[in-house]
Amino acid sequence: xxxxxAIILGIVQGLTxxxxxxxxAHLTLVGKAMGLISPxxxxxxxxxxxxxxxxxxxxxxxxxxxxIVQISTAFLRENIRERKQWHTQSQESRMGWYVIIGTVxxxxxxxxxxxxxxxxxxxxxxxxxxxxxxxxxxxFIAERLSKQQRGLQEITWRDALIIGVAQTLALFPGAxxxxxxITAGLFIGLKRDVAARxxxxxxxxxxxxxxxxxxxxxxxxxxxxxxxxxxxxTVVSGISGYAAIALLLRYLQTHSTxxxxxxxxxxxxxxxxxxxxxL
Numbered sequence: 309x310x311x312x313x314a315i316i317l318g319i320v321q322g323l324t325x326x327x328x329x330x331x332x333a334h335l336t337l338v339g340k341a342m343g344l345i346s347p348x349x350x351x352x353x354x355x356x357x358x359x360x361x362x363x364x365x366x367x368x369x370x371x372x373x374x375x376i377v378q379i380s381t382a383f384l385r386e387n388i389r390e391r392k393q394w395h396t397q398s399q400e401s402r403m404g405w406y407v408i409i410g411t412v413x414x415x416x417x418x419x420x421x422x423x424x425x426x427x428x429x430x431x432x433x434x435x436x437x438x439x440x441x442x443x444x445x446x447x448f449i450a451e452r453l454s455k456q457q458r459g460l461q462e463i464t465w466r467d468a469l470i471i472g473v474a475q476t477l478a479l480f481p482g483a484x485x486x487x488x489x490i491t492a493g494l495f496i497g498l499k500r501d502v503a504a505r506x507x508x509x510x511x512x513x514x515x516x517x518x519x520x521x522x523x524x525x526x527x528x529x530x531x532x533x534x535x536x537x538x539x540x541x542t543v544v545s546g547i548s549g550y551a552a553i554a555l556l557l558r559y560l561q562t563h564s565t566x567x568x569x570x571x572x573x574x575x576x577x578x579x580x581x582x583x584x585x586x587l
Contacts, residue, residue: 313342314537318360318544325364325545326508326552328447328487328568329575332357333436336481337579340433359538362519363545368508371553375509379403399461403509409465410472411513417476418518437579439482444572447487450494451564458497463506467496471503475510485511486556487572490565500560508553 309317320338324331335357339345369376383404386392392401474492478485486507493503 309344309537311537311540313344314541315544316342318363318541319548321357321360321541321545322364322367322548322550323552324484325361325549326486326504326556328484328490328565329572330436330440330478330482330484330487331361331364332478332481333440333484336436337433356538356541358518360541360545361515363542363547364549365512365515365519366546367549367553368512368515371550372505372509376512379407379509402465403460403463406463406465406468406506407510407513410468410475410510413469413472414476414479414514415517418479418514421479433579435480436482437576439480439576440572440579441576443477443483443487443491444569444576447491447494447565447572448569450491451566451569454494455497456494456499458502459499460502460505463498463502467493467498468506468510470496471506471510475507475514482576485514487568494565500565501557504557504560 317335317338320334321331324334336345378400382398382400386397386401387404394402394405397405471489471492474488475485477483477488486504489507489510490500490503493506494500498506
């Protein structure tokens with residue numbers, strides 16, 4: 309992998325991680341087009357994706373720094389020092405619990421299906437294409453049915469669990485972490501930008517855990533130059549990811565997700581019809 313390729317992959321990762329279009333699918337497609345994915349070691353590509361997601365994690369930490377500090381401070385104070393009962397805790401402390409509750413499903417299922425996730429199955433273009441299309445239709449239905457009346461202060465532990473279960477679909481390319489969680493948020497009546505904001509907060513422990521877990525494995529496939537390109541891709545993904553967060557939250561305040569639905573369906577159809585001829 310060259311520095312130029314690393315920059316391209318970093319931009320793709322950062323922009324698509326937070327838009328509901330699937331970063332892993334786009335990275336896999338670009339990686340295949342560049343000839344970077346080894347059929348003999350597909351787990352190396354899975355590890356690469358997980359590691360450069362640490363760049364977009366940094367973008368989330370910086371963008372939501374104030375929220376994260378408030379949530380962490382309240383959670384530690386009210387659960388460790390003061391030991392308040394659940395019904396007396398502040399919304400900030402409860403939000404800490406909601407992130408934990410929402411993270412349990414993806415950690416459990418992710419570990420259980422680790423071998424499948426790392427295999428060539430999740431790099432199959434046909435599977436990616438159909439996943440893009442099917443979940444685009446589900447997002448469209450969510451948009452049509454959602455009342456979009458509930459704010460961040462109205463999220464409950466049941467909502468967190470539902471969104472957390474939806475997040476497990478993002479383990480497979482084509483699903484999209486933000487796409488599945490925003491879709492779930494719409495189904496339970498959250499406003500679009502609220503669903504996106506909670507989605508980004510929920511991504512923090514999952515991305516951190518998978519990135520650190522895969523970092524050791526990725527080093528087994530890399531020399532010094534590969535480590536340099538990995539670092540470049542990670543830094544670039546953080547910069548472009550920060551821009552994507554700001555763009556999406558602002559966009560969803562006044563627009564629907566229709567443009568992403570159309571894009572996912574169009575990309576899926578294109579992959580099913582012309583991908584093999586292009587390569």
